[in-house]
Amino acid sequence: xxxxxxxxxxxKLKDFDGWTYAKGAIHTSFQFENFKExxxxxxxxxxxxxxxxxxxxxxxxxxQLEISLSTHDADGVTEKDFKLARTIEDxxxxxx
Amino acid sequence: xxxxxxxxxxxKLKDFDGWTYAKGAIHTSFQFENFKExxxxxxxxxxxxxxxxxxxxxxxxxxQLEISLSTHDADGVTEKDFKLARTIEDxxxxxx
Numbered sequence: 327x328x329x330x331x332x333x334x335x336x337x338k339l340k341d342f343d344g345w346t347y348a349k350g351a352i353h354t355s356f357q358f359e360n361f362k363e364x365x366x367x368x369x370x371x372x373x374x375x376x377x378x379x380x381x382x383x384x385x386x387x388x389x390q391l392e393i394s395l396s397t398h399d400a401d402g403v404t405e406k407d408f409k410l411a412r413t414i415e416d417x418x419x420x421x422x
Numbered sequence: 423x424x425x426x427x428x429x430x431x432x433x434k435l436k437d438f439d440g441w442t443y444a445k446g447a448i449h450t451s452f453q454f455e456n457f458k459e460x461x462x463x464x465x466x467x468x469x470x471x472x473x474x475x476x477x478x479x480x481x482x483x484x485x486q487l488e489i490s491l492s493t494h495d496a497d498g499v500t501e502k503d504f505k506l507a508r509t510i511e512d513x514x515x516x517x518x
Contacts, residue, residue: 361468361471361472361477362472365465365468365472368464369461369465372457372461375457376457376458376461381457381483381484382482382483383481383482383483384481384482384483385479385480385481385482386478386479386480386481387477387478387479387480388477
C-alpha cells in the first residue's frame, strides 16, 4: 500500500468534514450524548475495522472519542486510512 | 467522594500489579493477542464502567490498551477508581 503525499492527503481531506492531517496521520474527534452512545459507535467501528484488517488509534473518555488513522507498514497515510475514515463517517451519519 | 492522599493511593496500589500513580490518576496497560481480543475486553469493561457510572480514560491501538482512572469531580483519585480498577483486573483474569 503506497504512502500518500501531503498534497494527496490534503486533497482527499477536502471530502471529509472535521478531519485534519498532522504528524503522519489523519485525525478527528466526536462528542456523543454519553458514554453508552460513544461506546456503541466504537463497537460499530470496531467490527468494520476488523473486517478491513485496519485498526484505529483511538481514545475515549466518557462521551468523547478521538481517532487517528495511519498505516504502520507504510509509515504514513494510505488509501486504507481514507477507506476506514469513510466507513467511520458513514457509521456516524447512520447513528446521528 | 473524597479524594485520596498520595500515601493512601500508593498504599492501595500495593494490591494491584502493574498499576502506577502519576498526574492525579492511576494507570495501567495491557497487551492482547490482537485487536479482537483487546476490543472484547474493552466491551466487558465498558459494561461494568457504565454500571458503576464511572468511566475510564482509555486508548487502544491494535492489541494494546492503556487505561487511566481518575475522578473528575474530586480532581484526583478516589475509591471509585480503585473499585473500577479491581473490576478491570477481575475481567482480565477471567479472560486471560
